[in-house]
Amino acid sequence: MNTSELKSMARKAAFGERRIAHGQGLDNDANAQLTSYLKQQDAELVIAAYMPIRTEVSPLPSMKRMAMRGRRICVPVIVGDEQPLEFHEWTPACEMIDGPFGASVPKDGAILIPDIIITPLVAFDPSGYRLGYGGGFYDRSFEQISEQKSIMAIGFAYSEQELMIVPREDTDYKLDAVITEKGILSF
Numbered sequence: 598m599n600t601s602e603l604k605s606m607a608r609k610a611a612f613g614e615r616r617i618a619h620g621q622g623l624d625n626d627a628n629a630q631l632t633s634y635l636k637q638q639d640a641e642l643v644i645a646a647y648m649p650i651r652t653e654v655s656p657l658p659s660m661k662r663m664a665m666r667g668r669r670i671c672v673p674v675i676v677g678d679e680q681p682l683e684f685h686e687w688t689p690a691c692e693m694i695d696g697p698f699g700a701s702v703p704k705d706g707a708i709l710i711p712d713i714i715i716t717p718l719v720a721f722d723p724s725g726y727r728l729g730y731g732g733g734f735y736d737r738s739f740e741q742i743s744e745q746k747s748i749m750a751i752g753f754a755y756s757e758q759e760l761m762i763v764p765r766e767d768t769d770y771k772l773d774a775v776i777t778e779k780g781i782l783s784f
């Protein structure tokens with residue numbers, strides 16, 4: 598079996614775990630951990646988070662709190678297949694429109710280059726590797742932005758999304774940490 602087939606199997610298993618975790622009311626605890634982490638970071642740093650889809654843990658409560666504290670927040674926008682993501686500025690009041698794959702995107706937010714990237718994921722492992730939906734969008738974005746400046750790539754997930762090993766390819770970017778409802782795991 599090749600890595601892409603292994604990833605596809607791991608994705609299926611992790612989707613099941615994520616769906617169960619999603620129904621357990623863990624988003625409040627996860628957001629308390631995320632907010633606490635973000636408050637400790639330099640206030641000048643631009644934060645990328647995301648508009649949740651499917652059964653992803655929602656970072657919206659933390660995004661709103663950080664925006665109220667004056668922090669600059671942005672969310673991912675797909676610009677094309679095999680392209681890195683763009684990150685467009687988001688505020689709690691900004692007008693949103695439907696983007697590809699069901700995630701809404703700001704109607705006219707400025708393009709920002711984030712320093713801290715809070716990324717959704719399907720599964721993560723104890724070495725800091727992540728599995729997404731298979732588009733490679735985040736891996737390309739981490740690679741592109743980290744060539745310009747130092748970034749913090751932080752997964753946000755339910756603790757049950759941890760797998761023993763996530764199948765790995767050369768293009769997979771290692772996360773700096775994963776935040777779950779239980780706390781922060783640094784790699």
Ligand SMILES: Nc1nc2c(c(=O)[nH]1)N(C=O)[C@@H](CNc1ccc(C(=O)N[C@@H](CCC(=O)O)C(=O)O)cc1)CN2
Binds near residue numbers: 649697718730735
């Ligand atoms: N909330 C959120 N926003 C995001 C992402 C994300 O992962 N989460 N992205 C991160 O890249 C981009 C959207 N990319 C996506 C790529 C594919 C699918 C998706 O559902 N693909 C298949 C299912 C794959 C599978 O089951 O293995 C589908 O269309 O059914 C969703 C989002 C940008 N915005």
Ligand SMILES: Nc1ncnc2c1ncn2[C@@H]1O[C@H](COP(=O)(O)OP(=O)(O)OP(=O)(O)O)[C@@H](O)[C@H]1O
Binds near residue numbers: 727729740769
């Ligand atoms: N930096 C990169 N440059 C070129 N191709 C890449 C890069 N990163 C990933 N890819 C390609 O994208 C495809 C999907 O990658 P992968 O399965 O790791 O996506 P994912 O991490 O699950 O999805 P996402 O990052 O969108 O959440 C792979 O075929 C991989 O070769």
